[in-house]
Amino acid sequence: MSGFNARRYLKEADRTPAVISYPVASLPDCIHKAVQCVSERHQIQPAMCASVANAVLSIALQRFLMVKLPGGRLRPTCLFFLILGDSGTGKSTGYGAFTPSLLEREATFVALDAKAEMEFKSLHRIWTKQQTKLINSIHELQLKGEYYGHLRDELNKLVQSEPIVPRSMSMLIADTTGAAFIERLDGDRQSVAVTTDEAIITFNYLYQYFGYLNLAWDGSTIPVTRKGSGRINAVNPRAGVLLMSQPTIFNDFCGLHGDVAGSVGAWARYLIAFPPVVQDKVYPNDPDSISMDGLDKFNAMIADLIDEFMKRMADGITEPVIVEMDSGASARYTTFANEMNERMKAGNNLDDVKDFASKAAEHAARLAANYAYMAKETKITAETMENAINIIRYHLEEYCNQFSLVRAVPKVPRHAEQMETHFLRKYVKKNWTSVELDHLHHSNTSDELKVDANLLPALIYLEQQGKVQLHRRGNAVHINFRNLISFPNA
Helix, strand or coil, X not given: CCCCCHHHHCCHHHCCCCCCCCCHHXXXXXXXXXXXXXXXXXXXXXXXXXXXHHHHHHHHHCCCEEXXXXXXXXXXXXXXXXXXXXXXXXXXXXXXXXXXXXXXXXXXXXXXXXXXXXXXXXXXXXXHHHHHHHHHHHHHHHHHCCXXXXXXXXXXXXXXXXXXXXXCCCCEECXXXXXXXXXXXXXXXXXXXXXXXXXXXXXXXXXXXXXXXXHXXXXXXXXXXXXXXXEEEEECCEEEEEEEECHHHHHHHHHHXXXXXXXXXXXXXXXXXXXXXXXCXXXXXXXXXXXXXXXXXXXXXXXXXXXXXXXXXXXXXXXXXXXCECXXXXXXXXXXXXXXXXXXXXXXXXXXXXXHHCCHHHHHHHHHHHHHHHCCCCCECHHHHHXXXXXXXXXXXXXXXXXXXXXXXXXXXXXXXXXXXXXXXXXXXXXXXXXXXXXXXXXXXXXXXXXXXXXXXXXXXXHHCCCCEEEEECCXXXXXXXXXXXXXXX
């Protein structure tokens, strides 16, 4: 989307999102059974349960798993999830059902971090005293004019053996500033996961580290020099996100920081779900009659995956596990990527959500890699890739519901056509190439298009089609429509 935030000007009453069914049959058996029992027992939409389960699986694997795309590129498998839900959709219940193993292991990691920090401080104090003693001894010999080469050699050896700051094992955070976030990623292959079922506390500072999250999603090195705290170098960082929020809170956040999020393509990295409240809920008379074995097995599997990482660390194994695709999966991935590229072309049905559509195939590859490793498959199969693609198609539709002006607000294309005609008739014929936004508020467009709630989404839609450009000059917004002069059929 454009850096200008259309959501700021659209009321929920103007939006007509489609209701989308979640492809439950495409879930791996382990997740399917867990989702089924939680959904039935607590009357929660499967989309809610499945999205939380997929997020937890991704977080459990993100520290050591990578996927090899066709062509040879290696990518992290971490995924970002944004789950929207009104009161009564079961956000907290769903979160609590699928995160026990994650939270229990996190408590263990926090204890290990505290112990390692105490040991490090103790060792570093001893090291500092030895260093100070050697420096003082050298200084005394210098004053006496005596030989001190042996002490200098000893000091050099001591410097090389300075205790190393321990690697942090804990990874879960909910409320953090941008500065604190990047500090958590300092080092090689450090991993964090922003998780909460009350995203309002995360939204306080999330805008500060959109860029860092983007780079961590990509697995890119993040060099940062900060005044007062020295240099931070996050090498091969990993980050996962599971945010659950009421839609009104998310809309308010977009109203405040949507320009930043849109300009850096932040939401394109998120798999969005917006399941409705289950209508006519019928709770079982005997909840215990619904077996929770599926959920228990899922949580046990998550615990085993996290324990596997701990064992790899204990054995000194730092290299990632790379999951590849078999020929069938590779062909299916390529077909899906080509489909997205075609649908992104101007005039096609994904041309205003290019940011997400361009990443849809990689989203599917990451999800498929997580599924393959969980199932102990040696490679991603065509069936696993197809199932992952089906799930990403669901998230693509939900993304369109939130960010596609054409999909969510059907009147936008009509308004955009009216504005295009207005530009051609009133300005282009007079050899004008740009106009100030405020001028349009008073020009002879329809009264409907003198209101920002209608005008700005129409302009953004034209910008997405490459027909106009919106840019700021000081406090004013200008619309450049030079492209209309040479645009086909103009």
